[in-house]
Amino acid sequence: MPYIQDSFRRQGLRFTPQRYAVLDYLRKHPCHPTAEEVYKAVNRRDPRASLATVYKSLHALARAGLIREVNLAGNATRFESVTGPHHHFLCERCGRLEDVPWFDVPGLAKKARAAPQAVRTWELILRGLCKSCQSRTRGRANWEN
């Protein structure tokens, strides 16, 4: 995959081990980790990597369009390496964020064109109970995984 380096260069970004580690982690962990989680993993690999740099790397990668940040709950921002358009499901009990395969919303493109705003993208947010929270209707939040 020599493409990554090119994506970096195309954006005038330098290709550093830290940035690569962050991107690599996100690509291998599509579970929408927080900055803290990315930091812990990257730091385990290279103990010199700092939290501030992870944050800066995440922003740099987002600017370059290589990753995306998702901000739906009130707590920490979550990150994902973009794999094309998709929707999101947010579990109201445990906070788990899941991808939902993309499907087009019929008529929305037309509506968007007619709107007073210049709509560039759209996304559907579904909320409810995730699979594992459905079984434990009266339990506490489950934070595993």
Next chain:
Amino acid sequence: MPYIQDSFRRQGLRFTPQRYAVLDYLRKHPCHPTAEEVYKAVNRRDPRASLATVYKSLHALARAGLIREVNLAGNATRFESVTGPHHHFLCERCGRLEDVPWFDVPGLAKKARAAPQAVRTWELILRGLCKSCQSRTRGRANWEN
């Protein structure tokens, strides 16, 4: 409007001046204020009102279903008094959050029923440039209301 008091009681919540002030402010300002903004307004009316109480009131009201919190950008949570289902538009330049009249997504109810998750609600998030940001394509963010 004696209904508000009832809504409170029905949820086992006490009807306090602070809570009423918070709800009232949100009803009269549908521009999705932050907790800080609500606090400033409420505190102007009653200088004894504290920020902590505003936060607690916002949560109490949300639990009671009288208001809703919206969390789309990475910054402060925004609040709105629910006026029925609607979608949201978020300006990518100035951060302005606008309501978009509700319209049903055809076929989604069926998709939701077939999903592994128990989908309870859904909402569309549109992103792009708001009206005033379109005119100033090269300007800074505009924060006037």
Next chain:
DNA sequence: TTTTGTGCAAAAGGTTTGCATACGA
């Protein structure tokens, strides 16, 4: 060699909490 990125520690938001006191039901 010239930028740009990194690491550290400190600061800056935004939000929550503990506890004594006040107050609604």
Next chain:
DNA sequence: TCGTATGCAAACCTTTTGCACAAAA
């Protein structure tokens, strides 16, 4: 009266910043 809500200040969590040093291009 009883139990919940308030106000205050301190704590907390997440994210950003300033600056000297390191390392890509």
